[in-house]
Structures are given as C-alpha cells and as structure tokens.
Amino acid sequence: MSADVVPIPRKRPSLEPMLSLTASGMNSVNQVILGRMQSEIPLIPRLAGHLISGGGKRLRPMLTLAGAELVGYNGTRHHKLAAAVEFIHTATLLHDDVVDGSELRRGKAAANIIFGNPATVLVGDFLFSRAFELMTEDGSLRVLKILSHASAVIAEGEVSQLTAQRQIETSEERYLHIIGAKTAALFAAASRISAVVAECSEEQEQALDEFGRNLGVAFQLVDDAIDYDSEASEMGKDRGDDFREGKMTLPVILAHARGDEEERKFWKAAIIGHRTSDDDLAHAIALINKHNAVEDTRERARHFAQRAIDAISIFPDCKARSAMAEAAHFAVARGY
Template identity: 65%
Template sequence: MTATVHPIRPNREPAPSLQPLLNLVAGDMNEVNRCILERMQSPVSLIPALAGHLIAGGGKRMRPMLTLACARLLDYAGTRHHKLAACVEFIHTATLLHDDVVDGSGLRRGKETANLIYGNPATVLVGDFLFSRSFELMVEDGSLRVLKILSHASSTIAEGEVDQLTAAREIETTEDRYLDIISAKTAVLFAAACQIAAVVAERDDKTEAALESFGRNLGIAFQLVDDAIDYVSDADTMGKSIGDDFREGKVTLPVILAYQRASEEDRLFWRDAVSGRAAGDEELARAVELLKSSRAVDDTLARARHYGSRAIDALAHFPNGPARAALTETVEFAIARAY
C-alpha cells in the first residue's frame, strides 16, 4: 500500500487547536498530574518550590499527552502509561531548567525563569533531581524496552544540547547539522513519548516504528516553527522575548538560509551579528528584514509543513477514530502557531 502525504492546512477554519487532544486524554492526564505532584516532592523544600515554579508555569504538557493519546490510539486499557507520561514530563522539565541556565534566559512561558529567581546552581541541581525521578519511574515500570527507549532519548537530548552549544556563533553551520541538532535536542523526546505507548500496549515492531516516526517528525516540525517565530512573533505569544536566539548567537535554519542567500555585504552583517559583535536592537531589526526579504522564515515554515505532513502520514498505519483525529489536529496546531 502506497502511503499518502497529507497536506497541512495552516489557515483552515476554525484554527487547529490542542482541545481535541486535551479532551481525549483528560481523565488520564489527571492521573499523570497526580503522579507529577507526588514525585516532585522532597523534604528539601527548595526542590518542590523550584520544580513547581516551572511545572505550574502554564506549559502545554504536549509530550505526556502524546504518550496518553498514542496509548488510546492502540486501545490500551492498562495504567502503566500514567507513570511513563509523568516520566516524559520530568525529562522535558529537567532539560528546560538546564537550558535556561545555559542560555541565560530570563523569561519562559511569559514568566521569570527559575534560574533568575533561585539562581543557576539550584536550578541545575533540581534539574538533576527531576532526571533522577524520571529514571525511578522507568525502573518501576519494569520494561527493559521502555528503559532503553527513554534512557537513549535522555542521552541523545544531552548530546544535542552540547552540539548546539558548540555550533553557537558558527555562521557556517549547515542545514544538515542543524537538523541533526534539533532531531537530538527536541524530536527524540517526542518520538520516545509516542513509541513507548506501543511497548506498553504490547504491539509489534511495525506499530512501534510508526509511532516513533509520527513523534519524530512532529518534533522536528515543532522546533522548526519555534525557530521561525523567534523572529516574527512577540513575548505574549511566545512566552519569551523576540530575538532571544539572535542575541544568543544560535544559528537556526532561518539564519542559515538567509546567510546562504545574502550578498557579501549582508553576509558580513550576519558574521558580525552571530559572533556577538553587533547584536543589539538595531541589528535585530535588520536581521528580521533580511529574513523576510530572503524568504528564509517562509521557507523554514515550508519545511515545518513538510515534516508535519510526514507525521500525519505515519498515522495511516492506524484506523480512523477520535485518537487519530486528535493526533492529526495536534500536528496542524503545531504548524498553525506561526500564523
């Protein structure tokens, strides 16, 4: 059977939302939240205070919801996926805490970051605590396959973050390397969150591979959109300041494409900006104009739609129903954030 690539419709009416996904997993998500609150507790009061600052900060909880929705897609009737969804959220939260320290961020989801309030040392250590909690949950599940998938995802995320750090301020970074970085630091956890549902539901390798492909392609699309809207959105929409990537010297795909298409004069500008020699508000405004005139943002979003279509195509392995529809709309929502 030949797979069909499904088009993404960013301007469809009504706008895509996460509501179908939220509705689908609402009951299961209550159990996940209960587990999260229980496992973030500690007699060391700073740990739940700092972890709670981020966990209660208004995040979409998309990754654990994907675990729950994929389990629903497979008609799984057990409860193992509750702890594993909490595990996925702990991994994600730990990486956010560490990221904010590395990036020196002051704003996340529209609120002050934990490192700004509690300091870098405490933030790093609480991130380590959450990673440790996630591994406790993996071990409690008892599946070596689940442990392999999630532990591999954790180490790959760390590799991706280090690779991104070494690529910072390197204007000659290639598109292939950029895709390797976002596949590691973002897409691998999306993939693992979906894949483990097939393991707990005791499905075959083909089903596991289909869910892994769905999550991985959704994760790449999600990060591509994030990197595009860093230059064209605002703090209210994004929950962080516009141009954060620019000021931090992150060479994301919009910059890679704009640099490739630039005149020699504009390439000099990009080299100065990415190196940190000229990355103020005036330079940011010029960067935004160059990104628009070179269609670098448009083409980044086109690539996001491509990966989104691949994610939807991976769902062709499964029967139609509320779970498949909700997962499809989740992909469309991830793309529509840019419009």
C-alpha cells in the same frame, strides 16, 4: 445570474481534540507529577513547581496518552511513564535556561533568575532522577532503554547546539541533526512507549516513533521561526533571544545563504556577538523577511508535520488518530 460563491474559511487547527482525548489520563499524570516532585528539601518542590505549573502545553506526556488511545491500551502503566517524560523535559528546560542565561520561560521569570544557577541545575538533576525512578518502577527494560537512550540523545543534541553556537558556517543539515536530537528524540520516545506497554507490533511501534520524531522536528522549526516572527507577549520569551545568543537556527541559515556579500558580513558579525543591539535585531528580521526565511522555515515544518500524519495512517481512522493529526497541524500553525 448566480451569486458569487463565498469560500468557507478553514478552521484554525486546535490542540483541543488532543486535550479532550487525554484529559482523564492527564489528571492521573498530574497527580504523579505533583507527588514525585515533593522532597524534604523545600527548595526542590518550589523550584520544580515554578516551571511545572508555568502553563506549558504538556504535549510530550499527551503524546504517550494519545498513543495509548490509538492502540487501544486499557491499562495504567503509561501514566507513570508519561510523568517520567514530563520530568525529563522539565529537567532539560531547567538546564537549558542556565546554559542560555534565559530571563523568561513561558512568560514568567526563568527559574535560574529567581533561584540562581546552582539550584536550578541541581533541581534539574533531581527531576531526571525521579524520571528514572518511575521508569524502573514500570519494570520494562525495553521502556527503560527507549527513554534512557532518548535522554542521552537529548544531551548530545544540546552539546552539539552549544558547539554550533556562533558558528556562521553551520549547515541546514547539521541544524536538522541538532533539533532531531535535542527536541525530536523525546517526542519520538514519548510516542513509542505507548506501543511498547500495549505490546504492539514492531510496525506499530515504528509508526508511533516516526509520528513523534517528525512532529518534534516540525515543532522546533516553528519555535525557531517564531523567534523572528512573533511578539514576546505571544512567545513567553524575549523576542530575538536566539539572535543575541548567536544560535544558528534555520531562518538565519537560509537568510545567510541567500544574502549578498554585504548581508553575509552583517550575519557573521551578528552571530559572533558583535551586532546584537535592538537595531541589529530589526535589521536581521528585515533580512530574514527579505529572503522569505521565516515562511520557508514554516513550510519545512509543514512537510515534517505531514510526514508525522502519514506515519500513523497505518492505524484505523478513529478519534485518537484525528486528534493526533490535528495536533500536528496545530504545531505548525501556532504563533506561540
């Protein structure tokens, strides 16, 4: 009698291939970031450095570098542009933490808690300005158009999210539109500009845009699932932040839609801010688990991640394409 066949466990997706692929380029990008966040006003590098050195994945600038590897670009223009992408992202984080009143960012006290709201907003403005300096130094109007448009779309997405806050009737369609703007737009632009500097075809540009856009949606879906799924020590933020802020993220939208009348009454009271205690959060998580809303949110994330991977299938199989595909799998498998 033959022995039972033991299935080989699937390797957990990792960001390591992407980190390895972009390591050399990221050293150059980090030098640009360090140089351009300096100022005669000491508070600016102190506050900017607090967030920039705070352990973020730097996924957005890595997308620019990985895209350049994928299309065979051998120049250096993308280093400054990747730094501009990171400055745009960091500026939006600083502004977000002020808007949300966040106390933690990547496991550390948020900049607004240490330095105050006015300084945090103004340093965010400084970083936006540095980003636009880097774009204009590159000299490509097309790159400038792509990144400046993304910046405008991000701002629109943040305003749209603000107006949807504490609105229980927010639909899944509107939610996807919001995260497509506030998160996915920069992922798409970061990916696309590498094809622009390499003077690729419109088809290749569009493929990288689609990769970044779908990856960005998947990434945000998982972020929103994690708020009801992981411990704060993993996330680097307080568990239940989205709940207490009345944010209509997909786990809540699904649980509300699937709930009975009593459950919907609870969600309405919670989202408008009348049920925000630890016990209320525990009840919200129980309802979300009851209706499988976290797993269904992750399943939608897997769908968008696969769309990202499919988008770059037009390129030859290579180390860069493999690393980018694994980064997409990592984005939806992560717990932080």
